[in-house]
Amino acid sequence: MERPIFIVGCPRSGTTLLQLMLHAHPRIAIPPETRFLLPAYYRRAEWGDLDEPAHRQRLAEWIVTTRGHKFDDLGLDPAATIAEMAAAPPTLGSMLGTVLRAYAASHGKPRWGDKRPTYIRYLPDLIRMFPDAQFVHLIRDGRDCVGSLKQMSWWKYDTAYAINTWARAIDNGHEAGRRMPPGSYYELQYEHLVADPAAELQALCAFLDEAYDPSMLRPHELASVTPRRKTHHARTQGEIDAAAVRSWESRLTGAEIRLAEHVLGDRLETYGYDLTGPGRPPAKDLAHYYRTAAEAKQDDFRRRARDGWRRIVTEEDVACRLSTDPTLMPS
Structure with a gap:
């Protein structure tokens, strides 16, 4: 089987290591x-009917030539990729999947996919485009994710938003996982992965229906595929270790720990993360968090409502049709 594989999770949860x-x-x-x-x-909606060759050509050129798309990081020939996309089955998922499949082919491999933590908020959209995909949700202690996000120069939000980002990642994963067919959604924890990588990767390979290979224990040998400009992935340059586990103890203030454990407590304990029990946070901190969470929830609701209306009025087909197994093709 050549089912696509998508790695998702809260930012700073170790998804680059897993990739x-x-x-x-x-x-x-x-x-x-x-x-x-x-x-x-x-x-x-901007690309029009993809049955039209000119529309597929325009979409392909937009994907390849738009600077923020990071196409250059894939090392693919732009003209050849545009031509391959334009010749793909006329659905959005097929054209997007063609780029990822071309990347895999450039490495001599049949299975392809993608990794981006943000995808955890958009799993229903990805399922529409890639109905036969397998999703791997990497989960890390929410306090460690928050502590790490605080140190990132690209993170422009406050601690409350970071805490809510982890909460939404957990909740979105659970919601989408319940709706997916068996064999489509898999969770593993960062702490288990770095403590016993061989066992965790063997279990993951069983889910993916792939034979385990010991080369997976040496990700640092392939770290060069990560663009050098991303200095926040420096840990992937070395061998697997658990040094970053519980780093929140030195990165978060007492007030931040109280807030995180109060609002994330049930979720943290579900995954076996012990709470320190430092007490209830001040009312102003809780009020700020719940305002932040409510605003984020409203943003997600508006986005989903707009997209849901479009799907109702257009009845469009966006599903990828690149699978070699007819039983995995959407009807």
């Missing part, structure tokens, strides 16, 4: 983060 582990597999290629799947989906 490199899977990319080390002799049959799987997962590229550095791309930035064209979701924009293409939400702007799909």
Whole structure:
């Protein structure tokens, strides 16, 4: 089977490490983060009827030539990729999948996919485009994710937003996982992955219906596929270790720990993360968090409502049709 594989999770949960582990597999290629799947989906009205060759050509050129899409990081020939996309089955998922499949082919591998933490908020959209995909949700202690996000120069939000980002990642994963067919959604924890990588990767390979390969234990040998400008992935340059586990103890203030454990407590305990029990946070901190969470929820609701209306009025087909197994093709 050549089912697509998508790695998702809260930002700073270790998804780049997992990407490199899977990319080390002799049959799987997962590229550095791309930035064209979701924009293409939400702007799909602009491309018109993809049965028209000119429309497919325009979409292909937009994907390849738009600077923010990170196409250059894939190392593919632009003209050849445009031609391949234009010749793909006339659905959005097929054209997008063609780029990822071309990346895998450039590495001599049959299975393709993508990795981007943000995808955890858009799983229903990805399922519409890739109905036969398998989704791997990497989960890390929410306090560690928050502590790491605080240190990122590209993170422009406050601690409350970071805490809510982890909560939404967990909730979105659970919601989508309940709706997916069996064998489509898999969770694993970062702490288990770095403590016993061989066992965790063997279990993951069983889910993916792939034979485990020991080369997956040496992701640092492939770290060069991650663009060097991304210095925040420096840990992937070395061998697997658990040094970053519980880093929140030194990165978060007492007030931040109280807030995180109060609002995330049930979710944290579900995954076996012990709470320190430092007490209830101040009312002003809780009020700010719940305002932040409510605003984020409203944003998600408006986005889904707009997209839901478009799907009702257009009845469009966006599903990828590149699968070699007819039983996995959408009807």
